[in-house]
Amino acid sequence: MGDRLNSREIPGGGIEIISLPYEQGPCGGVWRILKIADVALEEISGREPLYTNHDLVHNVPLMEEYRSKGLVVFHNNWQLVPDQSKAFVIPSAHGVGPDFFVNAQRKGCIVLEDSTCxxxxxxxxxxxxxxxxxxxxxxxxxxxxxxxxxxxxxxxxxxxxxxxxxxxxxxxxxxxxxxxxxxxxxxxxxxxxxxxxxxxxxxxxxxxxxxxxxKDDICYATDNRQLAVSELLSKYGDVDLLLVVGSEHSHNSQELLKIGLKKDIQSYAFDDPNKLDPSWLIGKKHPIVTSGASVITPYVDQLLERLITFAPSAQVVYEDPVSDENLELVFKYQEEEIRQKIREKYAI
Ligand code: SF4
CATH class of the missing domain: 3.40.1010.20 (4-hydroxy-3-methylbut-2-enyl diphosphate reductase, catalytic domain)
Structure with missing residues (x-):
């Protein structure tokens, strides 16, 4: 008879608990810019692109979704924006210099809203x-x-x-x-x-x-997501895997990753739930699943679903808040003004 694997040697077979910190996922600034883009793309309705200087937020798959809906990222190369045709532009959430608005005016663009966080x-x-x-x-x-x-x-x-x-x-x-x-x-x-x-x-x-x-400029979302992971590592002494949903160029996601690495916990950050490598789960008992501020909930849900297929008997624990953050918070934006600017161009 061949050797039989014990459950901890099967990917996910030894996982008993999966902890999800409350503070994770999109922040007020990310919700705001996504809503601005949603409203603009809905109103433009495929007639022409919506332009932005840089990825609206640092999330590769999410930006691919927006590209497929008509968003064009011109990477600060204004030559890619049509001249004097009232092209619609918004800046990324990370902020821009005054040259963005000067260039937009020079090119005859319509800035729908300053979508900087x-x-x-x-x-x-x-x-x-x-x-x-x-x-x-x-x-x-x-x-x-x-x-x-x-x-x-x-x-x-x-x-x-x-x-x-x-x-x-x-x-x-x-x-x-x-x-x-x-x-x-x-x-x-x-x-x-x-x-x-x-x-x-x-x-x-x-x-x-x-x-x-x-001056203390680290934002509440960054602080809370880091605090939530740190608190869980202190609360449970047995966390042996940290999975962060977040892109390589998402700074706040990479900082979450570093919290695990500094504690010598096997830690990975990736933006596509399909990139979860089953070999990471071998011998693991208690993973934390979290996400950066530019990651919307469906990506985390997909990762969790995938994880559960490897660890069907694991207990999923939605952890208590460690802050008073309102995850539903959307920073204010001018929906009607955005719609009006677009309708004026099409005289509708
Ligand atoms: S992470 Fe902080 S600064 Fe960045 S968009 Fe979110 S709330 Fe704004």
Whole structure:
């Protein structure tokens, strides 16, 4: 007789509990821009594309869905936007510089709404006001996987002269900088950074320039999703797998992944539920399934369904909130104005 596998050697066979943190999935800013795009695409009704400078949100399969409905991402190459034909444009949720609106006007486009997340706008306003009051900005940001500056810091820096801001990606970046004691300094941050890493980074900057003013710009959604995973790791001592639904270039998803990796827990981030590799489940007992702020619920549901096919007897636990976040929150947008701008063009 051949050797029989015990249940823990079969992918998923040993899984007893699957924990889903309450705080996961889309945030107010992501819901807002998706609703803006939905309203615009519905009203345009296939007559022409809706243009945006960058992926509306960092979620590859979701953006593919929107492309199939008529969204065109022109990657800041305005030559791809038709000239003087009242093309409809919206900026991505990560924010843009004033050049976006100048270019849109030059090309004769109709900006349907500033769909930048309002929490990114808050940082933008704060940065501009600080610079107007003589501050130099030390902005802690990130790069995309391809090495390009993330669009959020890229948008912020375009609102000021290059001398007014330094974008810091890692603590070593402060090495070359020097400021007089009378130079007012302010730390601002990208909204989707790791809370713990940013606190460490801020302390390093403060040790060099103790008079620096620090603003807390990490957004509630980023904070809550990270806190929810950290709390579950503390609550259960037996979590041995972290599955994050989120794209490679989604910074907040990658930060969730890092929480597991730092604790030496096998952790994966992927945006397509079909990418779940059954071999990851071998010998596992208690996975956490979470998702970044740019991931809508159906993707998580699909992953959960797939996981359950490997672990049909596992108990699925929808965990309690660790914050007062309202997951239904949609930041305000001007639905009627968007519809009106489109109808005016078609005289309907
Ligand atoms: S993650 Fe935060 S900053 Fe980004 S869109 Fe969501 S709420 Fe806005």
């Amino acid at each position: 309002q929490l990114v706008k808050k940082v933008e306003y704060r940065a501009k006001a600080a610079v107007a009051n003589g501050y130099h900005i030390l902005y802690i940001g990130s790069l995309l996987k391809n090495g390009d500056l993330h669009p959020e810091p890229d948008g912020i820096r375009r609102h000021m002269s290059p001398e007014a801001i330094d974008i810091l990606i890692k603590p070593e970046d402060i090495g070359e900088l020097n400021f007089e004691e009378n130079q007012r300094l302010m730390i601002l941050t990208q909204t989707t950074l790791s809370r713990t890493e940013t606190d460490d980074f801020v302390n390093i900057i403060k040790s060099r320039w103790p008079w620096v003013e620090v």
